[in-house]
Amino acid sequence: MSGQNQAGLVLGQETGAELGEPPRRPRRWGLGAGRWLLPAYCALALAFLLVPIVYTIAFSFNDSVRTNIAWRGFTLDNWLNVCDEPGVCEAFGNSLLIGVVATGIATVLGTMIALALARYRFRFRSGTNLLLFLPMATPEVVIGAGLAAQFLTAGVPKGIGTIIVAHAMFCLSFVVVTVKARVASLDPALEDAGRDLYGSPGQVFWRVTFPLLLPGILAAALLSFSLSFDDFIITYFNSGPVNTLPTYIYTAATRGIPAEANVLSSAVFLLAIAVVLIGQVGAQARRKRLGIATR
Amino acid sequence: MALPAFAGASAPATGRGGAARRSGRVALLLLLPGIAYLLLFFLAPLLSLVMTSLQSPSETVFGQYDFTFNWANYLQVVGQYGEQIGRSFLYALLATVFALLFSYPLAYFLGVNLRGRPILQSLLLVLVVAPFFISFLLRTAAWKQILSDEGLVVSTLKALALLGPQDHLTGTPIAVVFGLTYNFIPFMCLPLFTTLERLDLRVVEAGRDLYGGPFTTFRTVTLPLSMPGIVSGTLLTFIPAAGDYVNASSQFLGGTSSTMVGNVIQSNFLVQLNYPAAAALSILLMATILVIVGVYVRRSGTEDLL
Numbered sequence: 061m062s063g064q065n066q067a068g069l070v071l072g073q074e075t076g077a078e079l080g081e082p083p084r085r086p087r088r089w090g091l092g093a094g095r096w097l098l099p100a101y102c103a104l105a106l107a108f109l110l111v112p113i114v115y116t117i118a119f120s121f122n123d124s125v126r127t128n129i130a131w132r133g134f135t136l137d138n139w140l141n142v143c144d145e146p147g148v149c150e151a152f153g154n155s156l157l158i159g160v161v162a163t164g165i166a167t168v169l170g171t172m173i174a175l176a177l178a179r180y181r182f183r184f185r186s187g188t189n190l191l192l193f194l195p196m197a198t199p200e201v202v203i204g205a206g207l208a209a210q211f212l213t214a215g216v217p218k219g220i221g222t223i224i225v226a227h228a229m230f231c232l233s234f235v236v237v238t239v240k241a242r243v244a245s246l247d248p249a250l251e252d253a254g255r256d257l258y259g260s261p262g263q264v265f266w267r268v269t270f271p272l273l274l275p276g277i278l279a280a281a282l283l284s285f286s287l288s289f290d291d292f293i294i295t296y297f298n299s300g301p302v303n304t305l306p307t308y309i310y311t312a313a314t315r316g317i318p319a320e321a322n323v324l325s326s327a328v329f330l331l332a333i334a335v336v337l338i339g340q341v342g343a344q345a346r347r348k349r350l351g352i353a354t355r
Numbered sequence: 356m357a358l359p360a361f362a363g364a365s366a367p368a369t370g371r372g373g374a375a376r377r378s379g380r381v382a383l384l385l386l387l388p389g390i391a392y393l394l395l396f397f398l399a400p401l402l403s404l405v406m407t408s409l410q411s412p413s414e415t416v417f418g419q420y421d422f423t424f425n426w427a428n429y430l431q432v433v434g435q436y437g438e439q440i441g442r443s444f445l446y447a448l449l450a451t452v453f454a455l456l457f458s459y460p461l462a463y464f465l466g467v468n469l470r471g472r473p474i475l476q477s478l479l480l481v482l483v484v485a486p487f488f489i490s491f492l493l494r495t496a497a498w499k500q501i502l503s504d505e506g507l508v509v510s511t512l513k514a515l516a517l518l519g520p521q522d523h524l525t526g527t528p529i530a531v532v533f534g535l536t537y538n539f540i541p542f543m544c545l546p547l548f549t550t551l552e553r554l555d556l557r558v559v560e561a562g563r564d565l566y567g568g569p570f571t572t573f574r575t576v577t578l579p580l581s582m583p584g585i586v587s588g589t590l591l592t593f594i595p596a597a598g599d600y601v602n603a604s605s606q607f608l609g610g611t612s613s614t615m616v617g618n619v620i621q622s623n624f625l626v627q628l629n630y631p632a633a634a635a636l637s638i639l640l641m642a643t644i645l646v647i648v649g650v651y652v653r654r655s656g657t658e659d660l661l
Binding site for chain 2: 098099101102105106109110111112113115116119129130165169170172173175176179180182188191192194195197198199200201202203205206207208209210212213225226228229232236286290292293296297305306309310313314317321322325326328329332333336337340343344347
């Protein structure tokens with residue numbers, strides 16, 4: 061609790077320092093209750109958000125026999141022999157493959173659009189913006205049914221290919237939004253400097269612009285991969301006989317989801333959290349370094 | 356691929372003069388592949404959905420459909436599935452309101468109270484988005500187990516007589532709305548956080564200095580300033596929630612009395628192979644959502660969502 065009081069103090073100092081004003085007038089004691097009420101609520105809220113995650117990870121260690129519903133004791137067996145459960149590793153592999161390819165397509169196409177939108181004025185600008193916004197405002201079930209109807213009319217058999225096409229489509233808009241923000245925050249003076257130093261347009265792009273955009277592009281690719289990896293609704297409409305991890309889980313839910321699905325999802329979860337934490341710590345360290353440099 | 360094309364694009368900036376046409380060509384080259392992709396795999400499918408929605412069963416071949424401008428499909432699905440359509444929007448609305456009430460204090464704490472402590476802030480933010488990293492279906496399945504009749508929640512509620520001895524949680528509308536709310540909380544929280552993180556506290560302070568009580572200051576200063584976050588958060592929750600069919604499906608949290616339009620579209624398309632009905636429902640769903648979103652965005656006065 062004292063930590064939160066400290067946070068309040070830091071906050072008070074911050075605003076006070078910014079304004080160069082005398083410290084805040086003392087709060088009424090009624091707000092003293094508010095001071096710990098909010099942090100306490102947030103602790104509970106965050107705990108609530110984590111409940112099903114903890115449940116899923118815990119049950120990946122369950123010594124389950126047929127169904128993974130009741131707790132029967134701790135075992136590492138599910139983790140050590142994940143692929144013993146038929147179909148689950150194949151579905152996982154498909155999910156990885158689809159995620160990587162769809163992310164590749166969406167990232168390349170989306171980055172190009174983001175560059176065009178941020179750097180050029182052209183006639184169909186608002187139309188382009190609308191076309192990029194609409195997929196994000198359309199319910200997945202409509203996108204899924206639409207693509208499935210189109211594949212049906214065109215006589216395209218459903219499979220990994222159709223899933224990749226669908227995933228790259230809905231990831232594209234998210235890539236554009238993410239990368240566009242990065243392009244907009246780019247300092248044009250850096251590119252000017254590159255040109256002043258007689259860099260050819262190609263050199264300026266690959267040695268100045270692209271490295272500066274890279275964090276944004278990587279963030280977009282990560283977002284795109286996680287959207288693709290976890291997508292169920294659109295996938296289910298366009299998967300045909302192929303299973304991804306989500307469609308496998310959905311089908312298995314009728315008879316009981318095997319613990320091996322929990323194992324694979326938990327492993328991905330822990331990996332993703334590690335990546336995000338490392339990224340956050342890295343960004344924090346960089347900010348600190350830059351902060352010192354500018355001071 | 357066409358990134359080298361952009362390399363050429365930097366040239367106009369150096370030679371400013373008459374390079375406008377060339378830069379236009381570069382912009383086109385950059386846009387074309389992605390836009391073509393969206394036209395082909397987003398817009399064309401929507402059109403083929405419209406076409407499919409106007410088909411009627413073929414008179415010659417069983418199981419085939421012919422295009423006949425059969426507008427009656429729309430009337431038929433509204434008559435047949437009106438209940439599920441209404442329910443979807445009601446559930447989505449409830450889930451959006453609950454998610455907003457749940458997320459606002461959390462986002463406020465992260466964005467305002469923790470401003471001076473960036474490390475704690477980013478760690479807690481990771482916890483907020485943590486559900487993104489584990490399968491949506493497994494999370495929902497986990498809730499199904501937790502809320503099941505043998506689970507702790509039901510037995511506690513029964514012991515407190517809040518739930519009758521014959522009552523269930525899973526399979527009821529309560530469970531579906533609960534699942535929708537839970538699953539979309541991160542979508543609500545993140546935009547709220549980004550808005551509140553930039554909230555200018557000096558304005559709030561000014562409200563206090565003008566003798567506004569905490570409630571008045573919140574209502575007249577903080578809340579209007581957080582509107583952009585509220586609008587994007589509610590849209591990011593409402594739209595997917597209205598079309599969701601995982602929470603409401605009977606393998607997960609739903610039952611027969613809580614079927615949503617997504618379930619109907621899915622079963623018509625993938626099980627009954629009644630493509631025209633599924634397509635008509637999809638078009639109705641999308642049109643209704645676009646109208647609701649349009650009115651909402653206009654009324655809330657934040658039109659710069661793009």
